[in-house]
Amino acid sequence: xxxxxxxxxxxxxxxxxxxxxxxxxxxxxxxxxxxxxxxxxxxxxxxxxxxxxxxxxxxxxxxxxxxxxxxxxxxxxxxxxxxxxxxxxxxxxxxxxxxxxxxxxxxxxxxxxxxxxxxxxxxxxxxxxxxxxxxxxxxxxxxxxxxxxxxxxxxxxxxxxxxxxxxxxxxxxxxxxxxxxxxxxxxxxxxxxxx
Numbered sequence: 001x002x003x004x005x006x007x008x009x010x011x012x013x014x015x016x017x018x019x020x021x022x023x024x025x026x027x028x029x030x031x032x033x034x035x036x037x038x039x040x041x042x043x044x045x046x047x048x049x050x051x052x053x054x055x056x057x058x059x060x061x062x063x064x065x066x067x068x069x070x071x072x073x074x075x076x077x078x079x080x081x082x083x084x085x086x087x088x089x090x091x092x093x094x095x096x097x098x099x100x101x102x103x104x105x106x107x108x109x110x111x112x113x114x115x116x117x118x119x120x121x122x123x124x125x126x127x128x129x130x131x132x133x134x135x136x137x138x139x140x141x142x143x144x145x146x147x148x149x150x151x152x153x154x155x156x157x158x159x160x161x162x163x164x165x166x167x168x169x170x171x172x173x174x175x176x177x178x179x180x181x182x183x184x185x186x187x188x189x190x191x192x193x194x195x
Contacts (some may be wrong), residue, residue: 013051015041020058025103029059029114059111060119066104067126073097074133082130084195090134091189093183094163098114099178110162131156148194159189 021132023032032080034055038045052058077093080086098105103128108123116124135156163185170181 012041012047016048016051017058017062020055021103021107024059024062024111025106029055029107029111035162048173049105056114056116056119059107059114060123062104063108063111063123064116064126066101066108067123067130070097070130071126081145083137083146084190086137087141087147087189087195088186089191091159091163091186094160095166095182095185097180098164098167099170102167105164109164116147132162134159141193143195146195149192150194155193159192162192164186
């Protein structure tokens with residue numbers, strides 16, 4: 001089938017990614033077909049292959065883009081001087097960044113099992129590099145005797161899981177404002193770090 005009148009790769013390509021993201025977040029990667037993505041965009045299934053080689057590549061690119069944006073935003077964030085300051089900055093940053101991206105977060109954490117091994121290795125490397133940022137803060141705090149977590153790696157993973165968990169329950173306009181949630185979580189993170 002010929003390209004639809006008015007269809008442009010710089011428009012349709014992003015629409016394909018947005019549709020895939022929306023459908024993967026709603027139904028799960030395994031339950032979504034290329035045909036469904038095409039229908040969501042308003043093109044025939046065969047047209048999708050002008051924008052992506054396959055569904056796996058779509059999933060991988062969504063995850064990779066999310067993690068690259070996370071790294072870029074964190075790199076631009078002012079960090080603070082002491083380990084305690086840096087821990088607060090990290091906690092607030094993580095909550096703010098992820099609350100604005102619920103679909104991306106769901107896919108990045110829940111669809112890892114659907115990545116092919118070589119794609120998983122790339123995503124895992126990006127995730128570990130981000131985790132290393134928090135691990136470094138906790139390690140520096142331990143050295144400075146500001147934190148007393150019994151296992152730094154375990155504390156790192158527990159804190160990231162706790163911070164990311166905000167996405168599962170937080171609703172804009174609910175009982176707690178974003179700032180209040182950040183303040184409460186910062187206090188809980190300090191305790192988890194053994195401050």
